[in-house]
Amino acid sequence: MITKTVSNVQEACEGIQDRMTFMLGGFGLSGIPENCIAELVRRNVKGVTCISNNAGVDDFGLGLLLQKKQIKKMISSYVGENAEFERQMLSGELEVDLIPQGTLAQRCLAAQSGIPAFFTPAGYGTEVAEGKEVREFNGKMHIMERAFKADFAFVKAWKGDTAGNLIFKGTARNFNPNMCGAATITVAEVEELVPAGTLDPNQVHIPGIFVQRIFQGTAYEKRIEQLTVRKRG
Amino acid sequence: MITKTVSNVQEACEGIQDRMTFMLGGFGLSGIPENCIAELVRRNVKGVTCISNNAGVDDFGLGLLLQKKQIKKMISSYVGENAEFERQMLSGELEVDLIPQGTLAQRCLAAQSGIPAFFTPAGYGTEVAEGKEVREFNGKMHIMERAFKADFAFVKAWKGDTAGNLIFKGTARNFNPNMCGAATITVAEVEELVPAGTLDPNQVHIPGIFVQRIFQGTAYEKRIEQLTVRKRG
Amino acid sequence: MGLDKNQIAQRIAKEVKSGYYVNLGIGIPTLVANFVRDDIEVEFQSENGILGMGPFPFEGEEDPDLINAGKQTITALPGASFFDSATSFSMIRGQHVDLTILGAMEVSQNGDIANWKIPGKMVKGMGGAMDLVASAENIIVAMMHTNRAGESKLLKTCSLPLTGVHCVKKVVTDLAVMEIRDNAFHLLERAPGVSVEFIKNATEGDLIVAGDIPEMQF
Amino acid sequence: MGLDKNQIAQRIAKEVKSGYYVNLGIGIPTLVANFVRDDIEVEFQSENGILGMGPFPFEGEEDPDLINAGKQTITALPGASFFDSATSFSMIRGQHVDLTILGAMEVSQNGDIANWKIPGKMVKGMGGAMDLVASAENIIVAMMHTNRAGESKLLKTCSLPLTGVHCVKKVVTDLAVMEIRDNAFHLLERAPGVSVEFIKNATEGDLIVAGDIPEMQF
Numbered sequence: 001m002i003t004k005t006v007s008n009v010q011e012a013c014e015g016i017q018d019r020m021t022f023m024l025g026g027f028g029l030s031g032i033p034e035n036c037i038a039e040l041v042r043r044n045v046k047g048v049t050c051i052s053n054n055a056g057v058d059d060f061g062l063g064l065l066l067q068k069k070q071i072k073k074m075i076s077s078y079v080g081e082n083a084e085f086e087r088q089m090l091s092g093e094l095e096v097d098l099i100p101q102g103t104l105a106q107r108c109l110a111a112q113s114g115i116p117a118f119f120t121p122a123g124y125g126t127e128v129a130e131g132k133e134v135r136e137f138n139g140k141m142h143i144m145e146r147a148f149k150a151d152f153a154f155v156k157a158w159k160g161d162t163a164g165n166l167i168f169k170g171t172a173r174n175f176n177p178n179m180c181g182a183a184t185i186t187v188a189e190v191e192e193l194v195p196a197g198t199l200d201p202n203q204v205h206i207p208g209i210f211v212q213r214i215f216q217g218t219a220y221e222k223r224i225e226q227l228t229v230r231k232r233g
Numbered sequence: 234m235i236t237k238t239v240s241n242v243q244e245a246c247e248g249i250q251d252r253m254t255f256m257l258g259g260f261g262l263s264g265i266p267e268n269c270i271a272e273l274v275r276r277n278v279k280g281v282t283c284i285s286n287n288a289g290v291d292d293f294g295l296g297l298l299l300q301k302k303q304i305k306k307m308i309s310s311y312v313g314e315n316a317e318f319e320r321q322m323l324s325g326e327l328e329v330d331l332i333p334q335g336t337l338a339q340r341c342l343a344a345q346s347g348i349p350a351f352f353t354p355a356g357y358g359t360e361v362a363e364g365k366e367v368r369e370f371n372g373k374m375h376i377m378e379r380a381f382k383a384d385f386a387f388v389k390a391w392k393g394d395t396a397g398n399l400i401f402k403g404t405a406r407n408f409n410p411n412m413c414g415a416a417t418i419t420v421a422e423v424e425e426l427v428p429a430g431t432l433d434p435n436q437v438h439i440p441g442i443f444v445q446r447i448f449q450g451t452a453y454e455k456r457i458e459q460l461t462v463r464k465r466g
Numbered sequence: 467m468g469l470d471k472n473q474i475a476q477r478i479a480k481e482v483k484s485g486y487y488v489n490l491g492i493g494i495p496t497l498v499a500n501f502v503r504d505d506i507e508v509e510f511q512s513e514n515g516i517l518g519m520g521p522f523p524f525e526g527e528e529d530p531d532l533i534n535a536g537k538q539t540i541t542a543l544p545g546a547s548f549f550d551s552a553t554s555f556s557m558i559r560g561q562h563v564d565l566t567i568l569g570a571m572e573v574s575q576n577g578d579i580a581n582w583k584i585p586g587k588m589v590k591g592m593g594g595a596m597d598l599v600a601s602a603e604n605i606i607v608a609m610m611h612t613n614r615a616g617e618s619k620l621l622k623t624c625s626l627p628l629t630g631v632h633c634v635k636k637v638v639t640d641l642a643v644m645e646i647r648d649n650a651f652h653l654l655e656r657a658p659g660v661s662v663e664f665i666k667n668a669t670e671g672d673l674i675v676a677g678d679i680p681e682m683q684f
Numbered sequence: 685m686g687l688d689k690n691q692i693a694q695r696i697a698k699e700v701k702s703g704y705y706v707n708l709g710i711g712i713p714t715l716v717a718n719f720v721r722d723d724i725e726v727e728f729q730s731e732n733g734i735l736g737m738g739p740f741p742f743e744g745e746e747d748p749d750l751i752n753a754g755k756q757t758i759t760a761l762p763g764a765s766f767f768d769s770a771t772s773f774s775m776i777r778g779q780h781v782d783l784t785i786l787g788a789m790e791v792s793q794n795g796d797i798a799n800w801k802i803p804g805k806m807v808k809g810m811g812g813a814m815d816l817v818a819s820a821e822n823i824i825v826a827m828m829h830t831n832r833a834g835e836s837k838l839l840k841t842c843s844l845p846l847t848g849v850h851c852v853k854k855v856v857t858d859l860a861v862m863e864i865r866d867n868a869f870h871l872l873e874r875a876p877g878v879s880v881e882f883i884k885n886a887t888e889g890d891l892i893v894a895g896d897i898p899e900m901q902f
Contacts (some may be wrong), residue, residue, distance in 0.1 A: 234507065234509060234518065234543065234544060234545040235485055235486075235487070235507045235508065236507060276518070342551050342556075343559055344560075345556055346552075346555075346556035346560050347556065347558075347559030347560035347561060347601055393618065394545060395545070396509075396518070396545030398547050400547065414556070414557075414560060414562055415655070423557055427546075427606045429544045429545030430544025430545055432549050434516075434518070434546045434547045435548055436541055437547035437548070437549075440549055440553075441509075441517070441545065442487050442509070442511070442517055442545040442557050442563070443557075443562060
């Protein structure tokens with residue numbers, strides 16, 4: 001068994017540098033790597049490119065890096081919940097590459113899988129297709145999309161073991177599994193770290209081979225973006 | 234909830250016809266859809282194309298269809314365990330398209346995912362690449378491969394529920410999940426069929442949307458191809 | 467005069483057939499779930515990774531690990547499953563989702579749709595909308611017939627950056643149900659009390675009116 | 685003279701470094717697992733869908749749902765995981781597997797390998813070998829130096845249909861350890877008691893001998 005545990009988030013983030021490209025899991029604020037984001041803020045790494053479906057909110061998630069102007073470029077599908085983001089983008093301080101959500105996920109998965117390029121119909125006929133190869137398959141137009149390249153992927157799982165195997169919970173899964181193994185180094189933070197042999201090998205969502213470093217995170221806030229409830233009838 | 238249950242293998246195979254293309258899960262004899270294969274033999278459907286990693290052995294798995302000369306063409310990665318197969322292939326009775334195993338899996342997954350084509354390095358510079366588009370990405374040569382098209386996919390899972398959700402066991406998983414939703418109609422046979430709501434939604438390997446028909450199989454033989462054991466020390 | 471958002475949703479709910487997997491966009495489409503008949507077998511997919519989405523949780527039972535694509539807390543029904551984003555878009559791109567209902571800022575008579583960007587003003591991003599409209603065979607747009615300035619949102623040509631081309635088959639607004647084919651809006655139904663003339667005036671694109679146009683039934 | 689299959693496997697086991705994920709092909713490569721030192725952290729991947737493959741099961745504990753790529757019954761070690769075929773080849777194609785050890789019928793001095801087909805005679809298929817050799821950065825070929833007819837399997841150019849091009853970096857045979865670079869076989873080590881001259885005569889491709897060639901250590 002190959003051990004992937006590191007003692008804490010500081011050790012997990014060893015090697016991060018200015019101007020690197022990071023992938024960060026999460027959808028909205030659900031399933032984001034809270035501990036790693038806090039460490040990126042603490043280290044004040046600058047000029048980074050972030051591949052993440054969303055950009056957090058003003059005071060949480062990637063919004064924390066935006067506040068400190070650490071991000072040079074965002075590659076996302078939806079960034080509508082963040083006023084500071086909009087300000088930096090409209091003023092030109094922040095580069096933004098908006099791409100379809102399914103294409104974002106598939107470009108991560110392609111990087112994980114050693115597939116350098118693939119065809120998708122998403123974005124054909126729109127500005128997303130500009131400068132991209134267009135081709136017809138089965139009577140339908142498609143555009144060619146490339147696998148991402150990133151230096152670090154930061155993901156959050158529910159449980160993990162010392163071999164780096166991961167299990168996610170609910171819709172906090174989202175982009176996290178697709179980003180594992182899609183960057184040079186994948187750092188996984190988990191709510192509960194257990195010894196190898198504890199998890200059922202049938203129920204592992206991401207095998208440890210896709211993870212280089214794993215640690216148990218602390219003080220998860222898990223903020224809810226839109227609390228919607230029913231009254232008991 | 235959308236119900237996917239059919240009463241038995243006969244109902245599950247409604248609509249199969251001569252000259253159709255079938256996908257069949259399994260690796261060697263592990264995880265093959267035994268009940269569906271038996272039904273294909275019983276119906277004596279002819280001239281079919283089978284996409285399956287292997288071709289069974291002489292008297293089990295797809296070997297049963299080969300014996301009755303029901304198969305016109307096999308699309309596989311490895312067919313070395315079957316003398317009747319070799320005889321039909323060398324005599325020209327059987328068309329055979331041998332393709333790399335990872336490409337086979339990915340062409341199924343591409344069909345499931347609506348990705349019409351992708352690039353892989355597998356087979357570059359070999360006869361597998363003949364007639365295919367070749368392109369360099371990141372300094373490495375790749376060939377373009379297309380998604381499969383099939384009429385029926387027959388898969389075998391360990392557990393399933395009435396909504397069509399599937400859970401696989403051990404290495405009997407193999408190609409089965411990749412073939413779900415990769416054909417017009419996906420038929421899943423399971424060892425244990427449970428009511429919807431019984432399976433943990435975190436542990437579902439294949440969501441029911443990828444499955445059109447599900448039934449509980451009977452009399453699984455689960456033959457072992459190479460029994461290898463240790464003596465207790 | 468004209469429908470309110472709930473009535474638009476109610477009318478669209480009639481388009482949901484038994485056996486459908488349905489993806490609902492943010493806004494009016496989300497409301498459709500409230501009006502689908504109980505005897506219809508349907509499952510709602512949310513592209514952030516759930517099939518079998520249920521209603522909002524009871525107070526105190528909300529789970530930050532269980533949200534929909536609008537980031538709202540939700541529940542999972544029996545038979546539900548969770549999955550990653552790539553698998554979610556396999557369902558969408560692979561045409562396993564039977565019906566997509568989404569909002570729009572503009573729709574053109576050739577089926578183009580714009581709903582993700584107002585240059586220089588509003589740039590939220592397309593989220594999953596571009597994948598949905600490029601892939602779905604069955605797309606219904608739910609929107610108000612005109613914008614706040616009273617201008618038609620059903621156009622000859624979209625003026626905003628497109629989300630997808632030649633993809634919208636049906637539009638349900640506060641005024642009418644229309645089908646898009648042969649480069650025109652074909653009027654199928656009127657909202658109760660709304661005249662064909664009124665709909666014509668509110669539609670910038672070509673509106674084809676063939677025969678008597680019935681009022682919507684709910 | 686020369687090594688037996690177990691000794692070839694034993695020599696190759698020394699190439700397995702701590703932290704390696706290793707894919708073992710059928711035949712001699714399978715034997716390598718028996719010789720890896722206990723203090724090395726290593727995990728074996730089998731492309732049919734297991735990481736953390738263990739030894740054969742005890743008699744009576746075999747499970748038809750737990751086999752390796754050679755269809756042999758196996759066990760899973762603590763920390764193992766099961767996955768589908770596409771994910772398995774994501775590991776391989778995505779270069780997450782650190783070392784691939786496989787057999788060959790022919791290897792050429794430019795790193796080409798042939799091991800899947802003898803036209804008109806043997807057509808078993810390539811299985812996962814083409815994906816493995818096209819993707820792996822670290823490939824060791826384990827084979828006998830000559831075939832049963834005494835002909836060299838280390839050639840200027842392969843005569844059989846290729847499995848992959850320019851991919852083999854190292855070859856370990858019953859006679860020698862060789863590195864492939866600059867379009868030649870570079871002799872690194874001799875089997876105990878085997879002379880450089882003997883190896884030269886058994887090698888049809890260009891064999892570079894630089895300085896003293898040590899005997900293999902086990």
